[in-house]
Amino acid sequence: MQNQPFTYESRAQRVLFGAGTLAQAPAELERMGAHKALVLCTAPQRAQAEAVAALLGPRAAGIFDGAVMHVPMASAEAARAAAAQAGANALVAVGGGSTVGLAKAIALVSPLPVLAIPTTYAGSEMTPIYGLTENGLKRTGRDVRVLPRSVLYDPELTLALPVGLSVVSGINAIAHAAEGLYAADGNPVMGLMAAEGIAALGRALPALHAAPHDLHARSDALYGAWLCGLVLGSVSMALHHKLCHTLGGSFNLPHAELHTVVLPHVLAYNAKAAPHAMQRIAAALGTADAALGVHTLARRLGAPTALRDIGMREEDLDKACALALRDAYPNPRPIEAAPLRNLLQEAFEGAAPRPPNLSTTPTQQTTETTP
């Protein structure tokens, strides 16, 4: 039953989904009125970008292969200069969140529309969120100018994504949907998408782990990533994303692995304050408990489950806790120093998450929606 007030806002974006969809890239540029597109990628994905440039033929204005994680300002500036020098009137991002993030950094300061061709499950292509890193600090913001105009989801492009990276990238997507289910500004439509996105990834990740070239599993995973990305771009994220930004930005930890390790512990932290969301996450994963379900999924698929295994140092946990407490942001359960420090310790050690015994009745900082 829906008994909470909500606001729902949609954004204009074209999504083409399915194996072989890549072939429609030239037609998509045509629809945008673009005849000279700069193709962006990371250095390791240069061959994929070259194949896309060949497909675009005279519509390709060149390739810029300098995308790296967290969009350092230097790479954003180099890419902006490359776009200007090529006389580009559109951008084609071929890659994961790092490459889409680079396209967004250009779109933030120019009128160039973005055609995104995602090759991971990060979901950035569906969001107006951009990130830029300068002097060791990552700044994120929301601006509709950076939202890709068109997205081509072709699961064939994800066949090359290594299994380990596929699993953590998929759990990164699950994290968007999980926090979307208890978002302060959640709504019933996003609730449906979040539950469906988690369910799709919950069945696709074990399937692609067992058979990395199974196109059906890859397609299911990409479908889940699309839905989870849409949730990320539409409603506010809470403690989990805040913690990951802090830990990733300040201690240079790998993005998707970090999400994978932290998510079960944040779900345990929020469990009693957002029981309906937890039930929906657990049901989507086919488990009894949301936090344990995510932890077990990660462990079963060989993903990291401890911060100490992905580069975090124990002596930095106090600093991480202090940084995460610095700004106020909505979360179903109040964010307090001692339980947060405990969460970080447990994530550091990789212990199975346990819902905490709350000493006091939690004050809801946000109203849990029941979409």
Ligand SMILES: NC(=O)c1ccc[n+]([C@@H]2O[C@H](COP(=O)([O-])OP(=O)(O)OC[C@H]3O[C@@H](n4cnc5c(N)ncnc54)[C@H](O)[C@@H]3O)[C@@H](O)[C@H]2O)c1
């Ligand atoms: N703004 C947003 O809404 C948003 C959302 C999610 C993530 N992000 C950002 O995205 C970045 C992480 O993105 P990511 O996790 O997708 O990783 P990524 O884009 O950095 O890719 C990881 C590695 O995998 C390679 N790779 C990607 N796809 C491949 C494929 N199909 N085959 C072979 N290799 C492939 C890349 O070249 C790279 O070396 C972070 O900076 C994160 O903050 C932003």
Ligand SMILES: O=C(O)CCC(=O)CC(=O)O
């Ligand atoms: O770092 C960014 O560009 C924003 C990332 C974000 O909000 C989603 C995430 O942390 O996966």
